[in-house]
Amino acid sequence: MPTLIDYAEASDEVRAVFDDIKRSRGVHDVNNFWKALAVQPALLRRVWGNLKVVMAADGALPAEVKEMIYLAVSITNGCGYCIASHGAAARKAGMTPEQHGELLAVVAMANETNRLAFGLAVPVDPAFR
Amino acid sequence: MPTLIDYAEASDEVRAVFDDIKRSRGVHDVNNFWKALAVQPALLRRVWGNLKVVMAADGALPAEVKEMIYLAVSITNGCGYCIASHGAAARKAGMTPEQHGELLAVVAMANETNRLAFGLAVPVDPAFR
Amino acid sequence: MPTLIDYAEASDEVRAVFDDIKRSRGVHDVNNFWKALAVQPALLRRVWGNLKVVMAADGALPAEVKEMIYLAVSITNGCGYCIASHGAAARKAGMTPEQHGELLAVVAMANETNRLAFGLAVPVDPAFR
Amino acid sequence: MPTLIDYAEASDEVRAVFDDIKRSRGVHDVNNFWKALAVQPALLRRVWGNLKVVMAADGALPAEVKEMIYLAVSITNGCGYCIASHGAAARKAGMTPEQHGELLAVVAMANETNRLAFGLAVPVDPAFR
Amino acid sequence: MPTLIDYAEASDEVRAVFDDIKRSRGVHDVNNFWKALAVQPALLRRVWGNLKVVMAADGALPAEVKEMIYLAVSITNGCGYCIASHGAAARKAGMTPEQHGELLAVVAMANETNRLAFGLAVPVDPAFR
Amino acid sequence: MPTLIDYAEASDEVRAVFDDIKRSRGVHDVNNFWKALAVQPALLRRVWGNLKVVMAADGALPAEVKEMIYLAVSITNGCGYCIASHGAAARKAGMTPEQHGELLAVVAMANETNRLAFGLAVPVDPAFR
Numbered sequence: 078m079p080t081l082i083d084y085a086e087a088s089d090e091v092r093a094v095f096d097d098i099k100r101s102r103g104v105h106d107v108n109n110f111w112k113a114l115a116v117q118p119a120l121l122r123r124v125w126g127n128l129k130v131v132m133a134a135d136g137a138l139p140a141e142v143k144e145m146i147y148l149a150v151s152i153t154n155g156c157g158y159c160i161a162s163h164g165a166a167a168r169k170a171g172m173t174p175e176q177h178g179e180l181l182a183v184v185a186m187a188n189e190t191n192r193l194a195f196g197l198a199v200p201v202d203p204a205f206r
Numbered sequence: 207m208p209t210l211i212d213y214a215e216a217s218d219e220v221r222a223v224f225d226d227i228k229r230s231r232g233v234h235d236v237n238n239f240w241k242a243l244a245v246q247p248a249l250l251r252r253v254w255g256n257l258k259v260v261m262a263a264d265g266a267l268p269a270e271v272k273e274m275i276y277l278a279v280s281i282t283n284g285c286g287y288c289i290a291s292h293g294a295a296a297r298k299a300g301m302t303p304e305q306h307g308e309l310l311a312v313v314a315m316a317n318e319t320n321r322l323a324f325g326l327a328v329p330v331d332p333a334f335r
Numbered sequence: 336m337p338t339l340i341d342y343a344e345a346s347d348e349v350r351a352v353f354d355d356i357k358r359s360r361g362v363h364d365v366n367n368f369w370k371a372l373a374v375q376p377a378l379l380r381r382v383w384g385n386l387k388v389v390m391a392a393d394g395a396l397p398a399e400v401k402e403m404i405y406l407a408v409s410i411t412n413g414c415g416y417c418i419a420s421h422g423a424a425a426r427k428a429g430m431t432p433e434q435h436g437e438l439l440a441v442v443a444m445a446n447e448t449n450r451l452a453f454g455l456a457v458p459v460d461p462a463f464r
Numbered sequence: 465m466p467t468l469i470d471y472a473e474a475s476d477e478v479r480a481v482f483d484d485i486k487r488s489r490g491v492h493d494v495n496n497f498w499k500a501l502a503v504q505p506a507l508l509r510r511v512w513g514n515l516k517v518v519m520a521a522d523g524a525l526p527a528e529v530k531e532m533i534y535l536a537v538s539i540t541n542g543c544g545y546c547i548a549s550h551g552a553a554a555r556k557a558g559m560t561p562e563q564h565g566e567l568l569a570v571v572a573m574a575n576e577t578n579r580l581a582f583g584l585a586v587p588v589d590p591a592f593r
Numbered sequence: 594m595p596t597l598i599d600y601a602e603a604s605d606e607v608r609a610v611f612d613d614i615k616r617s618r619g620v621h622d623v624n625n626f627w628k629a630l631a632v633q634p635a636l637l638r639r640v641w642g643n644l645k646v647v648m649a650a651d652g653a654l655p656a657e658v659k660e661m662i663y664l665a666v667s668i669t670n671g672c673g674y675c676i677a678s679h680g681a682a683a684r685k686a687g688m689t690p691e692q693h694g695e696l697l698a699v700v701a702m703a704n705e706t707n708r709l710a711f712g713l714a715v716p717v718d719p720a721f722r
Numbered sequence: 723m724p725t726l727i728d729y730a731e732a733s734d735e736v737r738a739v740f741d742d743i744k745r746s747r748g749v750h751d752v753n754n755f756w757k758a759l760a761v762q763p764a765l766l767r768r769v770w771g772n773l774k775v776v777m778a779a780d781g782a783l784p785a786e787v788k789e790m791i792y793l794a795v796s797i798t799n800g801c802g803y804c805i806a807s808h809g810a811a812a813r814k815a816g817m818t819p820e821q822h823g824e825l826l827a828v829v830a831m832a833n834e835t836n837r838l839a840f841g842l843a844v845p846v847d848p849a850f851r
Contacts, residue, residue: 079326113326117694131311137304142271143312146278150316152454153282158323161334175266178504181454182260183272187279189447194287196410196439197208197242205290246436281712307762310712318705325668325697337584371584375823389569395562400529401570404536408574411540416581419592433524440518441530445537452545455466455500463548539841565633568841576834583797583826595842629842647827653820658787659828662794666832669798674839677850691782698776699788703795710803713724713758721806
């Protein structure tokens with residue numbers, strides 16, 4: 078079991094990040110991911126700073142699409158925690174059960190055809206260069 | 207170098223699949239991926255059959271989003287051919303350079319945080335179960 | 336480009352391993368893998384010693400099956416060199432084009448269903464424990 | 465915890481697939497993998513349709529070999545569910561404890577040498593092209 | 594649950610390896626990894642023999658650095674058992690919490706930039722060849 | 723071939739980052755990785771900002787160790803570009819050929835034993851929790 082730092086026992090530095098996460102996301106408490114990262118305050122601050130920028134609402138991609146891409150990577154890597162948390166985030170951002178089914182199908186098929194391309198050592202088409 | 211089967215030298219079985227790919231996609235020739243798979247006609251037919259269904263235009267997700275998910279998986283797996291071909295497909299389906307930049311940022315960050323979740327053995331939050 | 340050590344320029348320690356590889360395999364020269372490893376003589380000797388035991392002809396699995404398992408792993412990891420060398424070894428050990436086609440299909444499908452199992456967080460059936 | 469659809473609560477579409485799985489495999493109930501996939505009936509039907517073809521008994525490779533290749537991929541990807549289910553399937557298809565030991569040794573060694581080939585950037589031998 | 598072979602029920606062959614592990618490491622019992630491997634005595638003996646050489650104290654790299662490299666690989670692969678055991682080994686070899694934090698940051702960032710290099714298909718600089 | 727942005731054709735925003743990289747590293751030109759990232763100026767700036775902090779010289783780990791960890795991850799992921807660039811960086815930071823040999827041995831063995839732990843589903847020892 079990793080150490081999880083709760084708000085009550087957090088340092089001022091950690092609390093400042095937790096407060097920003099809660100404010101940005103409109104939640105009452107932060108997820109275990111942040112409580113585990115809090116053991117390394119500098120890492121916590123940097124990762125949250127990046128995530129806040131990358132997943133910001135006003136980008137070129139809708140929040141739902143970004144969460145689905147996040148989920149697709151997490152499924153490919155087999156990260157159980159990330160699948161659970163970003164699956165929830167994608168649903169919250171609007172992913173329907175039908176879209177989830179298609180995402181699963183695309184992720185599965187991409188992992189399948191990636192191996193066919195590897196296994197056959199397919200050379201890149203001139204048109205793609 | 208893998209064997210690539212061109213239309214001119216293909217069997218009737220393979221030509222039937224190539225014709226369907228060309229018709230479905232409105233292209234004059236098929237990509238190397240299909241020419242390499244054509245060494246295994248049964249596999250070629252089955253993989254194309256699946257891809258046609260999974261990537262069909264009338265699903266719950268827009269074609270552009272499906273291609274971006276495909277690209278995200280291919281980047282995570284480091285499949286050079288797949289990144290080239292599905293990158294091109296995503297651009298054709300409407301992915302802008304700005305969206306490509308965000309996709310890269312999300313894929314990179316997801317691969318980063320997946321490892322933080324692994325490395326810290328973060329337990330799944332009760333709310334995600 | 337990695338440094339490749341040829342027999343002519345190899346030390347006695349490396350030559351002893353190269354001789355054993357050539358004798359065991361009935362070949363006139365060793366593959367690039369061994370020439371690259373020869374930069375690290377101790378590693379070369381240990382890896383060859385292990386490979387010789389693991390891939391030995393008198394085990395519980397036929398040589399062809401072991402080479403196909405090796406190939407399956409290499410395809411999953413996207414190791415181009417390993418796919419080329421162990422694909423050749425599997426063919427030499429008897430893998431037919433039809434068997435290669437089935438191997439590709441199984442490897443591709445396993446990579447696909449692995450992600451469905453990850454994505455759906457399928458709990459292990461009591462019968463499998 | 466994912467949603468698992470049992471036969472009793474399944475739709476007619478899902479029941480038709482479950483019936484086919486049970487008949488094809490001679491089992492009284494389907495595994496959790498299929499119950500989890502049943503949340504997406506179209507995906508369930510397509511994946512089962514493919515698996516039935518790929519793992520069919522009358523191919524160029526014996527069932528035992530195909531299950532061992534499946535297991536090798538699942539071990540490489542670290543898919544706990546897939547290792548449990550395809551390990552059981554391989555044993556049922558005839559894999560002995562000695563063969564399991566050799567499979568583990570080959571999978572482990574392939575994952576090891578794949579990284580040596582990556583780490584040394586070994587160029588493909590002309591003979592393998 | 595895998596079968597775990599305890600010392601009391603182990604064969605003489607397995608006990609000889611267990612005794613060597615205990616002596617080399619100065620511990621009273623071996624970890625579950627070795628108890629699980631003991632089902633395959635030949636594999637157990639070979640893996641321990643290799644590990645003993647690779648992780649030996651008198652190499653060119655300090656024990657702490659080798660354990661941190663081991664941990665970095667295990668985090669990248671998402672191997673929970675290996676993260677737990679080599680995390681403990683690294684701490685025992687001297688890894689401080691601050692060093693652990695930096696290791697996590699480097700591993701996470703390497704996994705991130707690996708995907709940017711893949712996604713952008715960056716060509717190797719002439720200076721690195 | 724990806725687009726590579728050279729200093730001469732770079733925007734002021736990109737040049738500012740390039741200048742900082744050159745100053746921080748004492749080099750006359752930036753690597754292809756940065757020239758490829760420059761297509762996405764915001765991503766370039768963020769990734770460089772993070773890398774500068776994570777790989778900073780005054781941390782708890784020596785620069786050489788951090789570069790070796792980076793290299794270990796890159797080898798595990800099979801990222802050719804990253805292996806080339808961080809291999810060069812590790813050598814520049816002091817990694818000797820003997821240390822490189824040990825790093826390769828540890829990375830290879832960790833990838834091997836990770837799969838044995840996966841394949842045997844080894845439960846975490848109570849002492850590691």
